[in-house]
Amino acid sequence: MFYCVYSTFISTFYDLSKILGPPTSWFILSFPKMATPKKKKMPVQEEIQDVDNDSAMAVPSSAIPPPNISSIKNKMRRTHEFIKLKRQRRKKKELQKKRKRETEALGDEAPPKKVPKTIENMRVFDETMVDPQDEEVLHDEAHDEMASYFSRDTRPKVLITSSDRPRSTTTRFLKELGQCIPNSEIYYRRGLDIKKVITQALAKEFTDIIVINEDRRKPNGLLLCHLPDGPTAHFKISNVKLHDEIKRAPKSTEHYPEVILNNFNTRLGHTVGRMFAALFPHDPQFSGRQAVTFHNQRDFIFFRHHRYLFKNNKRVGLNELGPRFTLKLRSLQKGTFDSKFGEYEWVHKRHEMDTSRRKFFL
Amino acid sequence: MAASMQHVFVGAATGVFKGVNLAQKKATNFQNVASLSREEEICAMCWGNQQESQVCIGLKNGLVKTFDAEQGEFTDCANCAGGDGRFTGLAKYQGSLVTCVESGLLRVWKDEGEKVDMDVGKDVCRMRQNHALPHQVATGGKENELKLWDIQEPEKPIFKAKNVRNDFLDLRVPVWVTDLQFLSEQKLVTCTGHRQVRVYDPATPKRRPVLNVELGEYALTALSVTPDCQSVIVGDSQGSMVMVDLRMGKVQKAFKGFAGAIRSLQCHPTLPMVASCGLDRFLRIHDINTKEMLHKVYLKSKLNCLLFSSADFTQEETETTKKQKRKLESSNITDEDEDELWGNMSVVQDGKKTDKTKRKAKTKKLKKPK
Numbered sequence: 001m002f003y004c005v006y007s008t009f010i011s012t013f014y015d016l017s018k019i020l021g022p023p024t025s026w027f028i029l030s031f032p033k034m035a036t037p038k039k040k041k042m043p044v045q046e047e048i049q050d051v052d053n054d055s056a057m058a059v060p061s062s063a064i065p066p067p068n069i070s071s072i073k074n075k076m077r078r079t080h081e082f083i084k085l086k087r088q089r090r091k092k093k094e095l096q097k098k099r100k101r102e103t104e105a106l107g108d109e110a111p112p113k114k115v116p117k118t119i120e121n122m123r124v125f126d127e128t129m130v131d132p133q134d135e136e137v138l139h140d141e142a143h144d145e146m147a148s149y150f151s152r153d154t155r156p157k158v159l160i161t162s163s164d165r166p167r168s169t170t171t172r173f174l175k176e177l178g179q180c181i182p183n184s185e186i187y188y189r190r191g192l193d194i195k196k197v198i199t200q201a202l203a204k205e206f207t208d209i210i211v212i213n214e215d216r217r218k219p220n221g222l223l224l225c226h227l228p229d230g231p232t233a234h235f236k237i238s239n240v241k242l243h244d245e246i247k248r249a250p251k252s253t254e255h256y257p258e259v260i261l262n263n264f265n266t267r268l269g270h271t272v273g274r275m276f277a278a279l280f281p282h283d284p285q286f287s288g289r290q291a292v293t294f295h296n297q298r299d300f301i302f303f304r305h306h307r308y309l310f311k312n313n314k315r316v317g318l319n320e321l322g323p324r325f326t327l328k329l330r331s332l333q334k335g336t337f338d339s340k341f342g343e344y345e346w347v348h349k350r351h352e353m354d355t356s357r358r359k360f361f362l
Numbered sequence: 363m364a365a366s367m368q369h370v371f372v373g374a375a376t377g378v379f380k381g382v383n384l385a386q387k388k389a390t391n392f393q394n395v396a397s398l399s400r401e402e403e404i405c406a407m408c409w410g411n412q413q414e415s416q417v418c419i420g421l422k423n424g425l426v427k428t429f430d431a432e433q434g435e436f437t438d439c440a441n442c443a444g445g446d447g448r449f450t451g452l453a454k455y456q457g458s459l460v461t462c463v464e465s466g467l468l469r470v471w472k473d474e475g476e477k478v479d480m481d482v483g484k485d486v487c488r489m490r491q492n493h494a495l496p497h498q499v500a501t502g503g504k505e506n507e508l509k510l511w512d513i514q515e516p517e518k519p520i521f522k523a524k525n526v527r528n529d530f531l532d533l534r535v536p537v538w539v540t541d542l543q544f545l546s547e548q549k550l551v552t553c554t555g556h557r558q559v560r561v562y563d564p565a566t567p568k569r570r571p572v573l574n575v576e577l578g579e580y581a582l583t584a585l586s587v588t589p590d591c592q593s594v595i596v597g598d599s600q601g602s603m604v605m606v607d608l609r610m611g612k613v614q615k616a617f618k619g620f621a622g623a624i625r626s627l628q629c630h631p632t633l634p635m636v637a638s639c640g641l642d643r644f645l646r647i648h649d650i651n652t653k654e655m656l657h658k659v660y661l662k663s664k665l666n667c668l669l670f671s672s673a674d675f676t677q678e679e680t681e682t683t684k685k686q687k688r689k690l691e692s693s694n695i696t697d698e699d700e701d702e703l704w705g706n707m708s709v710v711q712d713g714k715k716t717d718k719t720k721r722k723a724k725t726k727k728l729k730k731p732k
Contacts, residue, residue, distance in 0.1 A: 139395045346642060353621070
């Protein structure tokens with residue numbers, strides 16, 4: 001975890017992967033859900049345990065979900081298939097037991113346990129990965145546009161707006177974002193140009209602007225502009241779930257949440273992480289027990305808003321509040337919003353950058 | 363200190379001055395990073411002398427420092443403050459510095475505090491010196507047309523370009539010269555923020571551009587002329603670098619690999635190479651002919667300007683390969699061993715290239731008429 005800003009003691013008990021499932025299966029959640037009658041455990045689970053050879057990158061046969069045996073109408077054939085399945089499972093279990101016996105028998109001489117190759121493990125080496133002691137990067141960050149927030153010279157004041165004539169989903173999303181981010185104000189767009197919004201916001205001393213773009217009745221884009229001259233990040237939003245759609249979600253309160261930023265490791269990731277951190281006030285109110293998480297995995301940023309409760313020293317209970325959405329960075333522009341003449345620090349070029357499945361930028 | 367020859371000098375937005383040795387693939391900072399401030403951002407760079415052993419660096423606060431490449435440290439620091447805005451161009455004329463700032467004040471800093479001032483208009487984006495005729499200087503900017511000045515005659519420009527005719531809607535075409543270069547002795551090439559590349563010829567009585575090419579979608583930010591003076595390489599604010607043929611007025615090649623805006627470009631004076639740096643914190647060297655990226659160096663800060671030295675660094679590389687060859691020769695490999703080696707290797711077969719778009723025309727046999 002790179003940047004647990006205010007939650008140093010939470011991080012030891014707060015293992016995100018336990019709440020949200022192992023990384024690969026969690027990533028799969030972002031694909032459109034197939035029409036299955038029950039919620040099954042993702043079949044990719046099995047892939048992780050056994051992959052330990054060079055064919056890791058070839059699609060293993062177990063990645064294709066096996067056909068549903070209970071849908072075979074013929075009883076004889078159904079029982080045959082079930083027997084076959086049981087035989088396979090038994091074989092697998094015996095293999096595992098045998099391996100375990102062998103390692104125990106060898107004791108110290110046992111070969112080290114094989115670590116499965118995942119896409120995160122096999123990530124292409126990135127030169128821009130930030131070394132925490134790097135003097136030049138620290139100096140650069142100490143003098144960048146967000147430095148005034150981190151040196152506590154300015155307090156965040158966020159303006160949230162949307163594209164013109166937003167639909168109900170987007171207006172609800174705006175309200176929930178407004179509740180989630182303290183010290184924020186929601187304004188309706190009413191056909192104003194973003195450059196004019198920026199000049200008005202500067203006059204009213206806002207520090208950040210969030211513009212939610214809507215397409216086909218759903219929010220699909222987020223423009224985060226840091227003021228007065230800060231970078232403008234444009235994200236693609238997907239998988240939005242509002243408070244009403246999350247089961248048993250309690251209401252959130254006005255307490256300042258703790259901010260958790262995970263996995264923003266490269267230089268670009270650092271800049272984006274700092275932009276997110278600059279949205280929230282410095283001092284979280286721990287009595288509110290609320291936490292906002294921006295988790296980066298494979299260039300997708302997952303936003304979650306939870307209330308936690310420590311049951312004892314080892315167990316934490318989590319209740320998901322507020323909106324849940326996924327972001328993907330499309331471009332980072334230097335200076336305030338100027339898509340025509342502004343200079344871009346980073347632009348996502350699909351055909352050049354998405355050539356390798358193991359290369360990530362954040 | 364600077365025992366190894368630096369092939370490219372790069373100035374960063376944080377104020378760090380770096381030298382990159384491409385043969386050894388090393389980058390060195392010539393300053394202590396912690397002591398720098400935002401006001402010491404490097405805005406412009408130029409060679410201090412003909413031998414390219416000195417570099418003049420213009421900073422945001424108005425200072426101009428001179429760096430000696432042989433000694434590896436800054437030897438001189440002159441206060442060249444004057445006018446508003448950052449430096450948009452630096453040059454050396456007969457030993458004295460010529461500076462231009464955004465507000466349009468072009469100043470020649472002669473010895474003993476003497477200054478010669480010229481007003482080149484408001485909002486200047488670039489000022490460059492003619493290498494063939496060092497007393498000529500060109501400037502251009504936002505709503506500031508291209509002007510060619512003679513330092514010895516500071517009153518009026520020698521050549522002032524005229525704007526292109528109104529477009530098809532009879533609207534005035536806006537002017538925004540972002541970068542310019544001298545093409546051979548007399549001609550000039552400019553690139554604009556409105557995505558145009560224009561060639562001007564001051565020798566002809568025609569003040570309008572000789573060639574006007576509209577490119578791409580985003581504002582062009584940097585320009586450099588290739589060594590053969592037949593084409594020009596331009597970079598834009600989204601990171602696309604493209605080679606434009608000036609005879610045809612068309613895009614010839616596109617260079618790939620960029621993620622951010624290109625702030626500065628320079629072609630090597632003799633070799634077919636182009637160096638580029640920009641906001642994505644990388645210095646890239648591309649081969650002009652083959653379009654491939656030869657070197658890519660991560661430099662940790664946003665890069666503002668660069669200088670490519672004329673030295674032939676590919677020769678240095680061949681020296682190292684020569685050393686490797688000598689090592690191989692000295693190890694005892696007899697002819698028989700070599701034959702065995704070659705025999706053991708598998709034969710490589712050329713893969714068939716199947717071009718799906720084109721189909722081979724079947725050769726039809728001509729039938730003789732009966």
